[in-house]
Amino acid sequence: MISLRFYGTIANDPDHPEWNEDYFECDDESSIRKCALSDGASVSFSPRTWARLLVESYLANGAVNSGWLVDAQARLDAQYDRATFDLLDEIGAFEQGSYASLIGLSVDGDNRTLSITGIGDSILAIVNHASLVCIASFPYTQSSQFHASPLLLPSLAKHNSTVFSNETAPSFTLAKNLDDLRDCVILLMTDAIGAWFMRSIEDADERWKELLDIESKEEFKTLVVGERETHRLRVDDTTLVVLDHAIS
Amino acid sequence: MPYEQEIGENRPTCYLFVIDQSGSMDEMTDRGVSKANFVADVTNKTIQQFITACRVKEGDTTRVKNRYDIGILGYGNDSIGSGFGHGLSSKIIWPLSDIGNPENYHAEERTVKESDGQGGVIDVPKKFPVWYQPKSSGNTPMRAALTKAAELLVEWCDAHPENYPPTLIHVTDGQSTDGDPEQVATAIRQLHTSDGECLFFNLHVSSTSGETLWFPLSEESLPDTHAKLLFRMSSTIPEKMVQYATAHGIANVNPNARFFAYKAGIEMIVKFYDIGTRANQNR
Numbered sequence: 001m002i003s004l005r006f007y008g009t010i011a012n013d014p015d016h017p018e019w020n021e022d023y024f025e026c027d028d029e030s031s032i033r034k035c036a037l038s039d040g041a042s043v044s045f046s047p048r049t050w051a052r053l054l055v056e057s058y059l060a061n062g063a064v065n066s067g068w069l070v071d072a073q074a075r076l077d078a079q080y081d082r083a084t085f086d087l088l089d090e091i092g093a094f095e096q097g098s099y100a101s102l103i104g105l106s107v108d109g110d111n112r113t114l115s116i117t118g119i120g121d122s123i124l125a126i127v128n129h130a131s132l133v134c135i136a137s138f139p140y141t142q143s144s145q146f147h148a149s150p151l152l153l154p155s156l157a158k159h160n161s162t163v164f165s166n167e168t169a170p171s172f173t174l175a176k177n178l179d180d181l182r183d184c185v186i187l188l189m190t191d192a193i194g195a196w197f198m199r200s201i202e203d204a205d206e207r208w209k210e211l212l213d214i215e216s217k218e219e220f221k222t223l224v225v226g227e228r229e230t231h232r233l234r235v236d237d238t239t240l241v242v243l244d245h246a247i248s
Numbered sequence: 249m250p251y252e253q254e255i256g257e258n259r260p261t262c263y264l265f266v267i268d269q270s271g272s273m274d275e276m277t278d279r280g281v282s283k284a285n286f287v288a289d290v291t292n293k294t295i296q297q298f299i300t301a302c303r304v305k306e307g308d309t310t311r312v313k314n315r316y317d318i319g320i321l322g323y324g325n326d327s328i329g330s331g332f333g334h335g336l337s338s339k340i341i342w343p344l345s346d347i348g349n350p351e352n353y354h355a356e357e358r359t360v361k362e363s364d365g366q367g368g369v370i371d372v373p374k375k376f377p378v379w380y381q382p383k384s385s386g387n388t389p390m391r392a393a394l395t396k397a398a399e400l401l402v403e404w405c406d407a408h409p410e411n412y413p414p415t416l417i418h419v420t421d422g423q424s425t426d427g428d429p430e431q432v433a434t435a436i437r438q439l440h441t442s443d444g445e446c447l448f449f450n451l452h453v454s455s456t457s458g459e460t461l462w463f464p465l466s467e468e469s470l471p472d473t474h475a476k477l478l479f480r481m482s483s484t485i486p487e488k489m490v491q492y493a494t495a496h497g498i499a500n501v502n503p504n505a506r507f508f509a510y511k512a513g514i515e516m517i518v519k520f521y522d523i524g525t526r527a528n529q530n531r
């Protein structure tokens with residue numbers, strides 16, 4: 001059984017949490033079957049709305065493919081009232097568009113499978129809580145991958161082929177046997193904290209282990225603000241989700 | 249390392265476009281549009297891109313992230329002044345949220361060619377936001393314009409001592425008619441924040457394409473004293489922009505080269521603006 005141990009998010013500007021463009025949701029905190037985290041890209045017309053719609057779409061249907069994306073795009077279009085748009089709204093919505101990452105997981109208890117979908121630079125990491133070893137991360141496996149421009153889910157259909165070409169689609173999913181994840185903790189992270197986490201593991205500085213002990217939003221805020229001040233953590237909307245996995 | 253400061257609403261940077269509006273800017277390019285009109289189009293497109301990169305609409309709420317202050321300073325015909333029109337003409341540098349206010353630009357309708365979906369091309373009316381109107385008359389008071397730019401950038405650096413330093417993009421097709429501007433340009437390049445010295449990029453525009461000299465490494469490669477002067481007035485290209493230049497297909501840019509293009513035709517003008525306004529990933 002997978003349950004939500006901790007969820008915290010700190011906006012780029014902590015004084016303006018309403019400007020946070022990350023979005024997380026799960027179906028049942030005590031027994032998760034599906035959850036997802038999305039990070040609306042800064043250079044987007046409606047980043048938070050797009051992130052929320054992607055997460056809601058994932059919770060409704062975890063089969064992420066081109067048809068799924070088209071449905072999500074239609075839902076975003078339905079949010080807009082074009083009669084109220086000025087010229088810059090038109091350009092923003094229909095030329096610029098919105099972009100977001102997505103990391104989602106689905107639990108299939110019957111088949112003892114954890115299915116992970118990851119598109120972009122929000123990541124999932126699986127940590128053995130007993131040995132304190134990160135045994136897998138997805139879709140990124142190295143901190144250097146955060147330096148490249150991420151592939152993101154677009155709100156404009158004209159960009160869909162950049163994501164769902166035949167060449168790229170299979171790399172978006174990963175399946176894990178739940179029985180192999182005994183004593184594991186699953187972390188979901190948006191890019192700033194994800195890059196920090198990966199770098200900490202690569203540098204063997206042990207800082208990443210602090211994420212496992214965070215129990216309150218205040219503790220998380222203290223860590224984020226402190227690491228931003230040292231420039232180890234990039235200033236960006238920062239979200240951490242910690243999930244416990246108990247073998248049932 | 250200079251030019252590393254993150255650009256955000258708490259730490260905006262500044263782009264100041266200093267545009268030659270002298271009479272020679274009305275020369276037609278080989279694409280049938282005057283140099284002044286084409287520079288105006290690229291300037292307006294660049295401002296639009298800054299705004300769309302920073303303008304967010306969530307539900308009924310619209311917000312512009314003020315990551316950039318943008319200025320336009322025009323000079324020509326013995327005068328210098330704000331290149332903005334509408335409600336922005338009283339000042340030269342404005343925060344992005346004011347520039348994005350619908351009262352401060354007008355929509356210009358033009359005809360563009362688009363695919364008809366069946367292998368053909370059709371003319372379609374399309375509206376563009378316009379902040380800067382082209383002008384072209386009289387002489388070239390470059391020295392006075394750069395002196396004014398220096399005053400503005402001193403003020404900006406004093407107000408933003410820790411931010412990514414301002415970038416001045418100077419667009420001209422001719423030679424100064426009010427004295428040697430080199431000393432002023434040197435002073436501008438010495439202005440700084442804690443993140444580095446002001447960046448001074450020079451774009452010399454030409455009515456013909458195909459002769460551009462890009463990012464020269466030394467004066468010796470340049471054909472005349474005017475080109476050599478603009479070279480000396482230009483900053484060294486920042487390291488990150490070497491990557492953007494390479495991405496634009498400009499090969500073998502030396503990291504010690506100056507951010508200067510000589511005799512740029514219209515395609516090169518577009519590239520110059522694009523590379524020169526990429527201080528970070530936000531654009």
